[in-house]
Amino acid sequence: MKDLVSFELKKILKRKSILVLLIVAIIATIFNFVIFHFGYTSMYIFLPKQNIAGPINGFSAIKYSKEINKKFTGELTDESVSKMKITIENEKNRLNMLSEDQRYLVLNAYRNQKAIINKLENDGTIGMVKNKFDFATKPLLVGYSTGWEKFINSFSSIGTLSLCFIIIVIFGNVFNQDYETKVDSIIYSSKFGKSKLVSAKLISSSILISFIYTGLYIFNLILYCGIFGFDGALCNIQSSLFFIESSFNLNFLQLSIIMFAIGLVSSLCLTIITLAVSATSKNSVQISIISFILIFFPVFFDFSGTLDKLQKTMEIMPIYGLHVSKLFIKKQVYFGHTIQPLLTILILIIFMVTSIYIIKFKSKKYLVLH
Secondary structure (H helix, E strand, C coil), X not given: CHHHHHHHHHHHHCCHHHHHHHHHHHHHHHHHHHHHHHCCCCEEEEECCCCEEEEECHHHHHHHHHHHHHCCCEECCHHHHHXXXXXXXXXXXXXXXXXXXXXXXXXXXXXHHHHHHHHHEECCEECCHHHHCCCCCCXXXXXXXXXXXXXXXXXXXXXXXXXXXXXXXXXXXCCHHHHHCCCHXXXXXXXXXXXXXXXXXXXXXXXXXXXXXXXXXXXXXXXXXXXXXXXXXXXXXXXXXXXXXXXXXXXXXXXXHHHHHHHHHHHHHHHHHHHHHHHCCCXXXXXXXXXXXXXXXXXXXXXXXXXXXXXXXHCCCHHHHHCHHHHCCCCCEXXXXXXXXXXXXHHHHHHHHHHHHHHHHHHHHCCCCC
């Protein structure tokens, strides 16, 4: 079996499409990073000489953001929230010579602190932190964590698209190439063709997608946290405006580990689904189209408000497992369970059932000769 797995793995790796797809995925990641994160102007500072708000980006914006957020690093308490509010009010007063729009742009540097204050405010007064974040067993830790936030959000979006296209293109021909080379009748009617060779294809494909997923994960982690900083790994995810409404008592390091685990299982599941399509069709174009539909169809439709149960079911499909950041924005209950355990269980079931189906289909296709 070890030799068969090695043989099948080498067959897949010989294709030039793998290298091309990986290069495209890396270029897309870098492009997304440069255009929408590093080079995007999201910070403005007050320029006293010109008496206007001036944009900054790149390393200057990162340094400024760190200075702002590190002022409030520590446990989130009623006292620290009051400090946030006083600081922002003082900054507003300092910028009273600016127009309302320009003042808003400068104060956007305090967006994470403003999000915390808005969540706690009740009829114009600050509510108690322990009541608003009652899921936490101890005070939340807040601080600068932009690198982790951007890594999680970016890998859950551009990383998801890259992985899905890699899976469709690379693994859609794993079984189909046997048809194209006219060796399918010989291979699958041999003694080991019905089980061991098919199992070798499954194992080799699983190994390869695991390495690809891990490689892209590490590349994105180094890119985003390497530039924006690894600071804030132990800060609670509520430090970020993006996760302020989340009810999960997690820090960014824990969420990153969960994202890796769920994403890896989801990638394996989508790979097996694509292999199943490859095993049941001889046409490469047809395989690509069917695989694309099976993988992406849950995101094409929205039945919220009409067929809520169907919508909830679609939201725990593997494609949503790759888009992990969305799952943790709010704690959503699906049929009495939170999404993470149910998602993992469902993905594993689909993975095993589809694997068994492929093996049985291939073993029944041809009569085994002993």
